[in-house]
Amino acid sequence: MTQTERYQDLPLEEVIGDRFGRYSKYIIQDRALPDARDGLKPVQRRILYAMHKEGNTNDKGFRKSAKTVGNVIGNYHPHGDSSVYEAMVRLSQDWKIRHMLIEMHGNNGSMDGDAAAAMRYTEARLSAISSELLRDIEKRTVEFIPNFDDTDMEPTVLPARFPNLLVNGSTGISAGYATDIPPHALHEVLDAVLMRMDNPQATVEQLMTVIKGPDFPTGGIIQGVDGIRKAYETGKGKIIVRSxxxxxxxxxxxxxxxxxxxxxxxxxxxxxxxxxxxxxxxxxxxxxxxxxxxxxxxxxxxxxxxxxxxxxxxxxxxxxxxxLQVSYNFNMVAIHKRRPTMMTLPTLLDAYIEHQKEIVTKRSEYDLQKANDRMHIVEGLIKALSILDKVIKTIRASKDKRDAKNNLRESFDFSEAQAEAIVSLQLYRLTNTDITDLQKEESDLRKLIDELTGILTSPAKLKKVIKKELAGIRKQFAEPRRSIIEDKIEEITITREVMIPSEEVVVSVTKEGYVKRTSIRSHAASNGQDFAMKESDYLLFEGNLNTQHTILIFTTGGNFVYQPINELPDIRWKDLGQHLSSIVPLDANESILAVYPVEDFDQDATVLTVSKLGQVKRSALKDYHVQRYSRAIKTMNLKKGDSMIFAGLMTTQNELFIGTHNAYGVRFPVEEIPVTGLRTAGVKGVNLKDDDYAVSAVMIDSEEKQDLVVVTHRGAAKKMKLQEFETGSRAKRGVVMLRELKSNPHRVVGVIGAGGGEEILLETAKGVRSPLPVSNLKTVDRYSNGSFILDEATDGKVVAVYRVEKKE
The missing domain is CATH 3.30.1360.40 (Gyrase A; domain 2)
Structure with a gap:
């Protein structure tokens, strides 16, 4: 007979959806999440049950772990041996489990993440407290189902005579669900169970008078009672755990x-x-x-x-x-009534209490059945002993045991069970003492039957039994709390002073971008001379600073670099520094404008920036205090083709002067520039003609005497009084500051504010550098073109002008 092929034409998403749905249901219910009643995942339950059934208990010796693992995977858990052994090891680790359920001899891992020894080397047995999880399991207290190959039966849940889920906690990830339930102190959880039994409406607030919060096996300090309360009320909450x-x-x-x-x-x-x-x-x-x-x-x-x-x-x-400090997030998901459920503290306690009522009820039914069966036998034996001679005569007259039982039942109205007990009776049991023993046993059985009937008929008695047994477990196994609970989460503030030892250093930055810090000793050994830099370069900034301070480096690209001094490379005075581009990425055409050391970002100061196209802006200095500084940070939003020409740290200055290439100058109060955030473009500072652009800006303190030095591309320089320029308002064209020539007019390269003691450096296109002490210049009016310092024909056009601070 040929077999015909069968195939179904189904959409792929339907097939995958169905298969994954079934798989997810299995993962959720039967692998990764704990049961709300006994707090165990299936693999843990199977390990404990297998060890209990094999007699590998606390009152007997240790047994090879491999034997238990083989037994578990052979009878109950058809998965890899490593998954079973790892689960078994975890149950024995006192830094993972608040009350260990398995005792293990040998290397069972460490807090350093070391793996346990192989299962052939370690030995294990159930701990004393895990016997309480399994107590009364033989009394038909829990449901049993066939194992994977129908050769044996296994429990669906353990009797769990203590609330294991809260005591030992649980963690797991399944399909679409995860759980994180922290461990708790046994005595606190039991007190909460007892409170909830006395008052089924007890609120989380009331329960928290006895169950203070988690209690980790590793101790530590728990912060955030509000997070604990939220977790107990909703199932989710966050706490801080610190060493x-x-x-x-x-x-x-x-x-x-x-x-x-x-x-x-x-x-x-x-x-x-x-x-x-x-x-x-x-x-x-x-x-x-x-x-x-x-x-x-x-x-x-x-x-x-x-x-x-x-x-x-x-x-x-x-x-x-x-x-040293971590956050712990509660996510109290457990399997409740065969469904994954987000549990609150009251629902967890109620699930456990219901389970215990069921366990004690079923145990009482089992014990009552046993007691009634024994009572029936005892009553038969007492009756038989009261008519002993007749009974013996009847038995002797019988052909065999079966006949004797039938005759006893017919003659004296004994039941089958009573007749079996009588014919099996040994001769020494016919003494007078035995009748007394039987009467005492009958009396004890009556008391037991009354007691068990009371438990089964009175909810109050049932509750009393559960409470008494829980109190016994509390007395036997309670341990002092290990974790300390603090009400509030402490806000951690870290000051740079803490991380960085205070050290005085010399910080230097060159125009071409070489930065370094140098020890005072290295600087002193060179006497401040022989500073290492390229011939084309010059020193833009040098200062004695502390390693706990910061420098802000502003660039022409509208950016600034936040550079803690302690993170600068420590380089000798006579050695070239490290280029800024190797510390933070910079554009190829971006160069350094200015450097400012900052000790305190909270001081009352602003950073003023000016762009080539005449934009001006101010931002508060505190905005420049950043946490992430691995790259240059935007300080001025520039349009295409624009660049930043000036950055200044403004403290007492109250006016700004801007000079343009075509020799216009505008002066206005800084109040006209609003203080904005870092990533803004600013406002218009000067009204420029189409072919004009801003070349310089000078911050002015109107209380101090200050001159302006103008340098032109033809090598001329002149000094003017600031009073030559009246204070106006921003966004004006300004007034001229050079006499207009019809042929080869002077164009401004730079305007520098001078107090008199400065030196100015003129640089030409041919690389010629000429120092010019400001004191050498005479003060002239706005309409003069100044004195020639360099010869344009021989030295080349002036392309840049720098202010050089004279060292004391």
Missing amino acids: KADIEPIKGGKEQIVITEIPFEVNKANMIKKIDDYRFDRKLEGIADVRDETDRTGLRIVIELKKDVQATGILNYLYKNTD
Whole structure:
């Protein structure tokens, strides 16, 4: 007979949707999420049940883990042995599980993330408390279903005589669902169960008078009671868990931070490596050494600090940037009534209480059945002993055991079970003492039957039994709380002073972009001479600064570079610095305009910038204090073809002068420039003709005496009084500052504000540089073209003019 091919024509999305739906349902219900009643995932339940059934319990010796794993995968869990063994190891790790359910001999891993020894090397048995999860399982208290190959039966849930889900917590990821339930202190959870049993309407507020919050096996400090309350009310909430750290003095006037508890589920080795990386990469200068001194007496991590370093600040930095402090997010999803459900604290407690009522009811039914069966036998034996001679006579007259049982039933109205008990009776049981024992047993059975009937008929008695048994577990297994709970989440503020030791250095920046910091010693050894730079370059900025300060470097591209001084390369005075483009990416045509050191960004100051096309803007200095500074940051939005020609740090100055290429000058109050954010284009500062552009800006303090020095492309320079320019308003064309020539007119290269002691450097297209002390210039009026400093024919056109500060 030939077999015909069958195929179905179905849309792919329908097939995949159906298959994935079935798979998801299996993953959710039978793999990754815990049951709300016993707090176990299927693999954990199967491990515990298999060990219990094999007698691998707390009152007996340890047994090879491989034997248990083989038993579990052979009978109940048809998956890989590694998944079973890993689940088994986790149940034995006292830093993962608040009350270990399995005791293990041998290497069962470590907080450093080390794997456990192979299962052939380790031995295990159930712990004392896990016996409470399995207690009464033989009394038909839970539902059993056939195992995967129908050769055995396995429980769908364990009796769980303590609320394991809250006590040990759970974590898991399934299809579309994840769960994160933290561990809690056993005595607190039991108190909450008892409160909820007494008052089924108990609110989260009331429950939190006994169940304070999570209690992690690794201890630590929990911050944020509001987050705990929210999680208990909704199933979701966030708390902060931080390490327990003490600051201890050590010899040499130094201090060390000693950590004795770390957050739950943090890998200790990785955390220590990250702290040490901060030391090695010099991101945190104050750390001298990091050591792991953990031994069998307990966890101990020592962070030794350098002299005169503020330990609290270092600790705060580590809290913020390493796993010394982590956030824990509650996501209390569990399988409740065969469905994944977001559980609140009351619903978790109620699910457990309902489960216990069911367990104790079924156990009482089982015990009552057993007691009634025994009572029936005892009544038969007492009756038989009261007519012993007749019974013996009847038995002796019978042919065999079957006949004897039938005769007893017919003659004396015994039941089948009673007749079986009588014919099986041993001769020594016919003594007087045995009748007394039977009567006592009958009395005890009556009491037991009355008690069990009471439990099954009275909800109050049922509740009393559950409460009594929970109180017994509380007394036997309660441990002191390990995690400390603090009401508020502490706001961590990190000051740069903490991370960076205070050191005086010389910072230098050249026009072509070479930056460096130099130790005072190296600078002094060179006596400030022989500064290393290229011939075409010159020193734009040099200053004695502190490593805790910052410099702002402004560029022609409308950007600024935020550069902490401690992160500048430490280079000798006689060696060339590092180019700025190797620190932050810059455009090829972008050059440095100005450098300003900043000690305090909160001071009352603004940054004023001017563009070639006459735009001006002001921004508050505090806006320039940024957290991320790996690239240049926009300070002025420029149009295409525009560039920034000036950046100034404005404190007491109250006016601005702008000079243009075609020799116009405009002066106006800075109040006319609104203070805006960093990424704005500003407002018009000067009204330019089509062929004109701004070349310079000068910030003016009207209280101070100040002159203006104008340099032209033909090599002429002149000094004017500021009073030559009246204060007007912005966006005007301004007034001329040179006499107009019909042939070869002078064009302005730069205007510099001078107090008298400065030196000006003129640079020509041929590379000629000519220094000009401002004091050498006579003061002239606006209509003069000044004195020739350079000869245009021989030296070339002047292309740039720089102001050089004279050193004291």
